Structure formats: C-alpha cells, structure tokens
Amino acid sequence: MARKNNVKTIVTDLTKDFLSDTDTELYNVEFKKEGRDWYLRVFIEKKIDAEEKYIGTSECEKVSRYLSEKLDELDVIDQNYYLEVSSPGMDRELIFDKDFETFKGYTVDIKLYQAIYGSKEISGELVGLISDEIVIMVLDKEITLPRDKVAKINLAVVF
Incomplete structure (x- = not known):
C-alpha cells in the first residue's frame, strides 16, 4: 500500500x-x-x-x-x-498562511475543538493571522483564537 x-x-x-x-x-x-x-x-x-x-x-x-x-x-x-x-469552492477551507492574507475582510465560519466564548462555532470577519492566532471581528469586537484550538476555518457563503 x-x-x-x-x-x-x-x-x-x-x-x-x-x-x-x-x-x-x-x-x-x-x-x-x-x-x-x-x-x-x-x-x-x-x-x-x-x-x-x-x-x-x-x-x-x-x-x-x-x-x-x-x-x-x-x-x-x-x-x-x-x-x-x-476548485476549493466558495466555502473553501483556509489552510495555508497565505489564505489568511488573501481573504482578509471576508466572512469566515470557524469550528473549534472546544468551546471558547461559550461556543464551538464562531462566525466573523477575518482580520488576519498574527503569529499563531486567528483574529476575527465579531459584532464590532476583535476576537483572537489560538490556531491550534481551531478545528476548521472556511469562507462563509453569504447571500
């Protein structure tokens, strides 16, 4: 094999x-x-x-x-x-560091391994990747999530 x-x-x-x-x-x-x-x-x-x-x-x-x-x-x-x-699709998973730069300002859906801020799922506007932390804007508040706590991050499909 x-x-x-x-x-x-x-x-x-x-x-x-x-x-x-x-x-x-x-x-x-x-x-x-x-x-x-x-x-x-x-x-x-x-x-x-x-x-x-x-x-x-x-x-x-x-x-x-x-x-x-x-x-x-x-x-x-x-x-x-x-x-x-x-293609990776409209709801592509963000995998590589360059993805976080390319898709700054886009809405993302994040699934976490364990609840942070009271939830295992968070949506917000991608601010970027700083060191090993994903920064998003949720309801005019900047939230920082450790990358190793994120199970998956995808572009949100917004209509």
Whole structure:
C-alpha cells in the first residue's frame, strides 16, 4: 500500500509540473480513506494575477485526465481510489498562511475543538493571522483564537 505522504508528494509534483505554464496552480492535495474507499482529491485555483478568476470544468478535466494517465503509468498507488479534481469552492477551507492574507475582510465560519466564548462555532470577519492566532471581528469586537484550538476555518457563503 502506498504511503499517504508519498502519494501526496508525487501528485503535488506532477500537478505543479503540468500547471507550470498556465494561469492555474495547485492549492492542495488530499489522499484519505472514507469508509472502505480511498479518495485522491486535487484542488486547483487560478493564480492571483490571472485574468480569469474562476476554475472551470475544462481545467479540472484536463488535470484529471493528465493525473489519471500519469498515475496509471507510474503505478505508485496500490489500492483502488477515486480521483477528484476541483476548485476549493466558495466555502473553501483556509489552510495555508497565505489564505489568511488573501481573504482578509471576508466572512469566515470557524469550528473549534472546544468551546471558547461559550461556543464551538464562531462566525466573523477575518482580520488576519498574527503569529499563531486567528483574529476575527465579531459584532464590532476583535476576537483572537489560538490556531491550534481551531478545528476548521472556511469562507462563509453569504447571500
């Protein structure tokens, strides 16, 4: 069975190489088991300076076909898996430090491992990431949350 980190590294390298001369870049790679099935999820996004800001199905399809062919050729994943290529989506998870800079001023939904300020879920406007603390504005009050206490932070979908 291929090791998860090895698969992620190989897929990361393949995807970055494939996208190197385009206006699209790799955002993240996940390789995980859900129930009895394995999923290889590749998230792509437009580069910050790209003219077009949204990922279309054609870009996802091109990356999917390329990875499918290359991974079959290299034969590095022993188990059966489902390959999914998509954008991170409107409600994307903020994972990397750069995400906190890119999405300053956006509304975020935060899930905590344990209750802070009386709740395990908090929504507010992202102020930023300072050291290892996430700063958000909630009802005109700045709140600081230790990053290691945050289970997940996503962009909120606001209509």
